Amino acid sequence: MIVRYLEDRQGTEYDVRTPNWNSRRLLLKEDGVGFSLHDTLIKAGTETMIWYKHHIEAVYCIDGEGEIELFETRQKFPIRAGMMYVLNDHEKHWLRGKTDMRMVCVFNPPCTGREVHDEEGAYEAAL
Template structure:
């Protein structure tokens, strides 16, 4: 059984901050669950381009307000507490936060925790979990 708290992740390698967002990774690939699970805060006033070409992601907003805009066709989806979205087709998108948004996210395949968004917002597929 795995039991973790956000507080115990603070300041560890599972606590990743890129400026626009802070993600605490509750489960990673090395945990062997087949997905990774994150508690992420998207900071108010930010815009982040994200394009997970190698991962599927499901996101549930539990706090805050913002929007998701699809790059391909400009469709905008309002995001607020109680909204779930799933990037089941690797959608290239912009995520904008009007108020701090707290998101619970699951990735498949799971991330290792070492991934960094490239210039197009892509996480590389990291095969090893060391």
């Protein structure tokens, strides 16, 4: 059994920060459960281009407001507390924070813990 508390991950190497977001990595590849689990904060007024071409991501918003816009179709979806989306076809998208947002994110294959988006908006392929 694995038990972790968010406050034990904050401010450590498991708290990955960029100018637009910070992701507190709760479960990782090294844990051997087949997925990773992240508690992510998206900053108000930010826009991030993302393309998880090597991962499937499920996202559940638990606080705040924003929007996701699909790159190919320009279709927009409002994000608010209680909204869930899954990038099951590796959709390239823009993620915008209208307010600060708190998201719970699940990745398959699991992340190693140090990933940040590359110039294409992707994480490296899992090895």
